[in-house]
Amino acid sequence: MALGLSLPALDLPTLQFVTFLLSIATGILFMLDALRRDESESPRWWSLAFLLATFPPILYLLAARGPRLAVLYPLGNAVATLAFAMVWSGARRFHARSVQWVAVFGGPAVLLWGTWLFARPLDAWSGGVLFFALLALYSLLAAKEFWQASGSRLPSSIVLTVVAVLHGSFYTARAVALVWLGPDDPRFMVGFGPEVATTEMLVLIVVASFLMVSLGKERSEIALHRAATRDGLTQTFNRPEFIRLAREQLRRHGVVRAPVALLLLDLDHFKRINDTYGHPFGDTVLLLFARTASQQLRSDDIFGRYGGEEFALFLPGVGAPEAQSIAERVREAFAQAGRIVQGEPVGATVSIGIACEERSRGELSSLVQRADRALYQAKAAGRNRCVRYTPETAMPAAEPAPLRIASGG
Incomplete structure (x- = not known):
């Protein structure tokens, strides 16, 4: 005789009790995470959301004990709605967007007021349509915020x-x-x-809490990587990262013998600007140059701060005429932008040295040395100009240009 086995079905009170335990545990974990992370408000909002989610199951269980407690049904619905509104708010704060306070509390308030006034006698389904509609609305609003986070290369945001x-x-x-x-x-x-x-809610709590933690970790990893590879002031690549990326591109273009160009860009009379207006003002000029130059570049160009007031620009797949054109475009744009800075007649300009290889040999040090010599010629010729390295522009052997690349490169 075959022995038939069947799994016991979970009843509603059991599911609601499990939801209560899971919500409070998740809320506490996010609260601890919020105390540890001072840079983001999102875990605080999500902690509040999960802690609020512990109350509806209790209210529903109490309401089911008798008609006199049926008033707790709409109260539980309102609290659940508020919890989802806080998930949405946490998603907004993840992007440093403002919290929409009216929308956060308006939905639960309308639900509570409308149910108590127009859905009598009260029972488990009073105001149900409005309740479900509000949960759907807040969920879709949160989805919109999470989708925008996917543009920051955060895989968890796509799944969320x-x-x-x-x-x-x-x-x-x-x-x-x-x-x-x-x-x-x-x-x-x-x-x-x-x-x-309730089962769907249990699955949602487990999956969403895991993904929210992953989302914070992914953003922290990206922030750490950016801090390690970007200049703190201009947010262009720092020198080590610029050299790494330029070498990588040189190797690729060296295989196919494609053209490349390297530009060294040095702000003119920058010490005078610092001495006249102060170092904070000098930082403003550096920022202005970085933004102005970046607007003239292609997406695959590599632009970095090489040191002090000097920047470097690597142009993959670019020959001499186009490199000259890009350099002139940057120079002219900054000459215009630097005329008046914060109301001061600064007249900031930039000199640019250009080195090109029609067939890349994969040697960054040689490109840097030639661009440096061309930059020296641009300075000597009066500044605010672009000079491309040729054998004719090379300095005499008695005056070697300082090699500005890191040792070994």
């Missing part, structure tokens, strides 16, 4: 977007089914009943 959209779609469908079928229809109970919704 999908999860939030699926949750919003479930509650949209639940609202439609409640109107179309009613809560007593067996088809509604099978697809959208309390047991199904």
Whole structure:
């Protein structure tokens, strides 16, 4: 005789109790994370959201004990709605966007007020359509914020977007089914009943909490990488990262013997600017140059601060005529932008040395040395000009140009 085994079905109170335990544990974990991370408000909002999510199961369990406690149903719905509004707010704060306080508290307030006034006698389904619609709305708003985070190369934000959209779609469908079928229809109970919704909420808490933690870690890793590879003032590549990226491109273009160009750009009379207006003002001029130059470049150009007031620009796949054109474009744009800085007639300009190879040999030190010599010639010729290295522009052997690349390169 075959022995038939069947798994016991979880009843609604059991599911709600598990949801309570999971919500409070997740909320505490996010609270600890919020105390550890001072740079982001998102864990604080998500901690509040999960801690608030502990109350609806308790309120629903109490409301089910008798008609006199049915008033707790809409209160539980309002608290659940507020929890999802705080998830949305945390997603906004992840991007340093402002919290929409009216929208956060307006939805739960309208739900509570409308249910108590217009949905009597109160029961488990009072105000259900509005409740489901608000949960769907806040979920889709959160999905929009998470999707915008995906532009920062955060893989978890893409998955969070999908999860939030699926949750919003479930509650949209639940609202439609409640109107179309009613809560007593067996088809509604099978697809959208309390047991199904609570199970979906359990899965959501587990998946979303894991992804939210991953999201914070991914952003921290990107921030650390950026701090290690970018200049703190101008946010262009710092010198080590510029050299690394330029060498990498040189190797690639050296294989196919493609043209490359390297520019050294040095702000003219920068010491005079610092002495006249002060170092903070000098930093403003450096920032202005970095922004102005960046606007003239292609997406695959490598632009970095080489040291002090000197910048370097590597142009992959660019021959001499185009390199000269790009250099002149940068010089002219900065000469115009630097005429008046913060109301002061600064007249800031830049001199540019250009070194080109029609067929890359993969040697960065040689390019830097030639660009440096051309830059010396641009300075000697009166500044605010671009000079391309040729054998004719090379300095005499008695006056070697200082090699500005790091040792070994």
